[in-house]
Amino acid sequence: MEVTIQSLFDGALMGCIYALIALGLSLIFGVMNVVNFAHGNFVMLSMYFSFWAGSLWGIDAVLTPLITFPLLFIFGILVYYGIIDRTLKEHYTIQIAVTVGLMTFLGAITQLAWKARPRALPYSFIQGNIQFGGYTIALSRLTSAIISLIVIISIAFFLSKTWLGRTIRATSDDSDAASLMGVDFRKTYALAFGLGSSLTAISGGLLMTFQQVDPTMGLRFGLLSWCILALAGLGSISGLLISGIIIGIGESLAMTFWDPRARSLVIYLIFILVLWLRPKGLFGRKE
Amino acid sequence: MKRKRNHNLENLLLLSFLVIALFVPLIFGSNQYNILLVTTVLIYGVMATSWNIIGGLAGQLDLASFAYLGLGAFTSGTLLIRFNLTPWIGMILGGLVAAAFALLIGIPLFRFRIKGVWYALTTTALVEVLKVVFNMWEEIGGPVERYLPYFSGSTYHMRFGSYVPYYYLILGILVIALLVNSRIAHSKLGFYLKALGEDEAAAEVLGVNTRACKLRALVYYSFLIGVTGAIYANIYGYIHPSFFNGPESIKVAILGIVGGRGITYGPLLAALLLVGTQEFLRASLGAEVSGLYLVIYSVILILVVLFKPGGIATFFQYKNKKPAKQEVKKKNVV
Numbered sequence: 055m056e057v058t059i060q061s062l063f064d065g066a067l068m069g070c071i072y073a074l075i076a077l078g079l080s081l082i083f084g085v086m087n088v089v090n091f092a093h094g095n096f097v098m099l100s101m102y103f104s105f106w107a108g109s110l111w112g113i114d115a116v117l118t119p120l121i122t123f124p125l126l127f128i129f130g131i132l133v134y135y136g137i138i139d140r141t142l143k144e145h146y147t148i149q150i151a152v153t154v155g156l157m158t159f160l161g162a163i164t165q166l167a168w169k170a171r172p173r174a175l176p177y178s179f180i181q182g183n184i185q186f187g188g189y190t191i192a193l194s195r196l197t198s199a200i201i202s203l204i205v206i207i208s209i210a211f212f213l214s215k216t217w218l219g220r221t222i223r224a225t226s227d228d229s230d231a232a233s234l235m236g237v238d239f240r241k242t243y244a245l246a247f248g249l250g251s252s253l254t255a256i257s258g259g260l261l262m263t264f265q266q267v268d269p270t271m272g273l274r275f276g277l278l279s280w281c282i283l284a285l286a287g288l289g290s291i292s293g294l295l296i297s298g299i300i301i302g303i304g305e306s307l308a309m310t311f312w313d314p315r316a317r318s319l320v321i322y323l324i325f326i327l328v329l330w331l332r333p334k335g336l337f338g339r340k341e
Numbered sequence: 342m343k344r345k346r347n348h349n350l351e352n353l354l355l356l357s358f359l360v361i362a363l364f365v366p367l368i369f370g371s372n373q374y375n376i377l378l379v380t381t382v383l384i385y386g387v388m389a390t391s392w393n394i395i396g397g398l399a400g401q402l403d404l405a406s407f408a409y410l411g412l413g414a415f416t417s418g419t420l421l422i423r424f425n426l427t428p429w430i431g432m433i434l435g436g437l438v439a440a441a442f443a444l445l446i447g448i449p450l451f452r453f454r455i456k457g458v459w460y461a462l463t464t465t466a467l468v469e470v471l472k473v474v475f476n477m478w479e480e481i482g483g484p485v486e487r488y489l490p491y492f493s494g495s496t497y498h499m500r501f502g503s504y505v506p507y508y509y510l511i512l513g514i515l516v517i518a519l520l521v522n523s524r525i526a527h528s529k530l531g532f533y534l535k536a537l538g539e540d541e542a543a544a545e546v547l548g549v550n551t552r553a554c555k556l557r558a559l560v561y562y563s564f565l566i567g568v569t570g571a572i573y574a575n576i577y578g579y580i581h582p583s584f585f586n587g588p589e590s591i592k593v594a595i596l597g598i599v600g601g602r603g604i605t606y607g608p609l610l611a612a613l614l615l616v617g618t619q620e621f622l623r624a625s626l627g628a629e630v631s632g633l634y635l636v637i638y639s640v641i642l643i644l645v646v647l648f649k650p651g652g653i654a655t656f657f658q659y660k661n662k663k664p665a666k667q668e669v670k671k672k673n674v675v
């Protein structure tokens with residue numbers, strides 16, 4: 055029983071970070087309906103940037119997003135204008151193909167730059183454990199989960215209350231109508247893409263506090279965030295959070311009670327079942 | 342009239358390729374390593390050509406090619422290890438198992454109308470699922486390589502003591518894959534597939550049974566790759582869950598797209614150019630370059646997709662395309 059509760063708690067904490075990763079993807083897919091296969095590699099790239107900043111300047115992993123956030127934002131804008139903008143009107147196969155190319159490119163570049171070895175940062179200052187009753191909670195995971203929650207809530211606030219956020223939502227609903235109201239939908243798309251990719255900077259920095267990074271993990275994070283998105287459906291940020299926690303708990307339970315190798319199996323099985331049984335997701339509004 | 346000329350050009354290109362391919366072992370014959378490299382290029386040629394049926398003609402972005410390759414390899418390999426069944430039968434059974442598995446996955450997938458990005462993601466997940474399953478399934482797979490029984494020069498065990506017969510075997514399958522491809526492309530099924538690849542809802546309205554068509558395309562594709570997988574296991578002499586390779590499956594789809602979706606010889610052309618250069622660089626410069634090569638690879642993919650969305654094979658179809666372009670220009674002027 056204690057093991058179950060411990061595992062539930064670990065999974066829920068991890069799930070908050072997963073939800074943050076998926077939020078970036080949800081912004082990109084939800085607003086411009088562009089399929090970004092490279093999202094997981096964005097996460098991997100920001101983890102490497104965090105590693106870079108951490109090892110070059112000795113910055114603590116939790117603080118690296120201060121540097122990597124603007125970097126990833128600029129990167130996202132560049133990718134949008136360089137690649138995505140040209141394929142907006144194309145068949146979705148072309149869009150997927152171009153982002154698959156981007157994914158392979160990022161994987162190969164990181165492999166060249168940092169070799170294939172796993173990299174990790176020295177212990178962050180949020181390292182340590184809290185004893186709570188009979189349970190142990192890793193402080194780094196707890197802090198990361200809390201930061202993820204704060205970021206997710208502030209994004210939700212940004213989207214619903216600020217003018218920029220409203221233009222993003224308006225463009226998402228109907229880009230033609232939004233442009234008739236004076237919204238430049240290209241700039242909004244670029245903003246959404248930049249924001250979506252810079253959110254991975256925060257999750258990348260948080261992941262680096264307790265995890266190592268290697269060039270093959272991009273695909274795993276990419277599939278993971280698509281799973282969460284499929285489970286949540288589009289347009290609901292609280293749904294995204296709940297789905298992230300479900301996936302995190304599923305993964306954690308599978309690792310505790312079945313086999314550590316089965317963690318991805320559970321995620322993909324949930325993914326396939328959701329696609330078959332409830333294609334618009336648990337909390338979705340369309341598709 | 343125009344289509345016929347184009348068809349002739351296509352046949353001429355393929356025929357000249359085959360004539361050259363027949364003589365390749367005579368050039369490299371003294372060096373077994375080179376034969377293995379050329380065979381690897383041809384394997385990618387077969388996979389990309391088979392992918393063209395589901396990915397190019399039917400427009401379904403399937404990223405699970407190595408799932409079927411692995412299933413073929415494990416079927417034939419396990420039958421050989423356990424029951425001493427000859428791979429010559431094993432490869433047919435491997436193809437059948439791959440096709441049956443594809444049906445098993447394809448029926449619910451198409452039944453629940455999973456397409457576009459969700460289809461691509463499901464197939465990517467499928468490769469990973471199979472890899473984990475075979476890793477955990479100790480009776481058949483497991484984390485340790487299982488070596489096929491070794492008998493040098495035994496035709497029954499598909500061991501020849503040389504890579505040349507494998508080369509011709511793969512070449513034979515490539516010819517079959519090309520024939521199947523071109524037969525489908527010029528048949529009723531091919532036109533249905535092209536129609537549903539362009540716009541599935543419109544094809545359905547016109548009375549095309551899209552589900553059955555997609556399933557047939559999926560079966561042809563997975564069978565061809567399953568057979569190739571059985572030979573693949575025999576070339577390398579072992580079976581291992583790492584045969585279920587996600588990134589390489591994506592690479593096969595890349596070859597198909599870069600070559601030209603729906604053009605019979607396009608994916609083969611891309612495989613020859615890209616994989617050929619890759620293997621050549623790897624052989625001459627060592628493994629370090631493979632990372633660098635992927636950079637070039639992906640840049641080529643992005644550039645081709647952005648500036649030549651039809652694929653590199655459309656360079657050969659320039660004459661056919663010209664009138665269409667002029668029409669578009671006229672429309673713009675008006």
